[in-house]
Amino acid sequence: MGMGTSTFVIKWINFLTMLLAIAVIIFGVWMSTHHDNCRRSITLPVLGLGAFIFVISIVGFLGALKNNSILLWIYLIMLCMVLVAILVFTVLAFIVTNNGSGHNVAGLRYKEYQLKDYSSWFLKQLNNTENWKRLKSCLVKKQDCNNLSKIYKTLKQYKSAKLTPIEAGCCRPPSECGYPAVNASYYDLSFHPVSSNKDCKLYKNSQAVKCYNCDSCKAGVAQYMKTEWRMVAIFNLALFIVLSIIYFVGCCARQNAVRRRSTKI
Structure with a gap:
């Protein structure tokens, strides 16, 4: 030159x-x-x-x-x-x-995620109490779950929706629980869960609780982080x-x- x-x-x-x-x-x-x-x-x-x-x-x-x-x-x-x-x-x-990928569920357009599928680094970060407490507060403030009922007016629209990993993992109970959906933000919890998955008992219809304490929510966050990290990489x-x-x-x-x-x- x-x-x-x-x-x-x-x-x-x-x-x-x-x-x-x-x-x-x-x-x-x-x-x-x-x-x-x-x-x-x-x-x-x-x-x-x-x-x-x-x-x-x-x-x-x-x-x-x-x-x-x-x-x-x-x-x-x-x-x-x-x-x-x-x-x-x-x-x-x-x-x-x-590592980590979603699982297809019959009748759903989106995938569900399991925390165990992701790398040990993600598991360590998301299972850290202080880290998850901070992340959970951010998820609640974003009100993604609260907005679902505004986006999907009918149950039919909600069932055919393509939810994001965080919406699929944090805003609803895992499909294996068997809870019938009343609308986009409410499930009939009077039914006895058909699965032994602990997330089934952790889920509540309250906007402040939802499934934010569930492993499925952590898995949804892990999938979101994985996508973001891949883009950054x-x-x-x-x-x-x-x-x-x-x-x-x-x-x-x-x-x-x-x-x-x-x-x-």
Whole structure:
């Protein structure tokens, strides 16, 4: 790559990523002032990510602007650390999300999920009392279960609905319990459950209880997390490729800066 081209590319790439980092930090500050504790729980990681991207970008920008080989070397080291971290996280994400899938049930358009099907990491996180207490409070606040009766006006509509994993696991008892559905938010619990599954006794029609304490609810959350993690892992894979190209351009820029310095001496 030409002597001026690599420096020009690195300079403008890092200028753009500086603007992106500022946007991420502003978003993190907005979340920190938001009253929803579910969103505020990820404030620090977002702020940390934004700050780290900003520092790397400004080092790379100044190094390219001044043709400073030392700053560019620091930039490359920091970028290499990011590449390694992304690679490790992506590999772990694919490993963790490798297990777990839904089970088809006759007469239902959606699948039901069992907690035992998922990886031990998911089991450890979801069976942790404090973790689940926080997640459960978020689920109740979102009112997904409460909104089902507003979306599906009739029992026929509800039975033919394609529920999400969280709706299927947290808003209703497992189908093996045999409770007849009266509507989208109410089941006839006077019937004796035909299954020994403990979730059958944990389910209540109360909007604050539902099946939030059930393993089926944890399994629904695990499936949701698995899907989200897979999307993040795929995004990280694409990001890794882009950053690898930027790293290569940065190496060229540093070599050019060293050559310019040596020709001046």
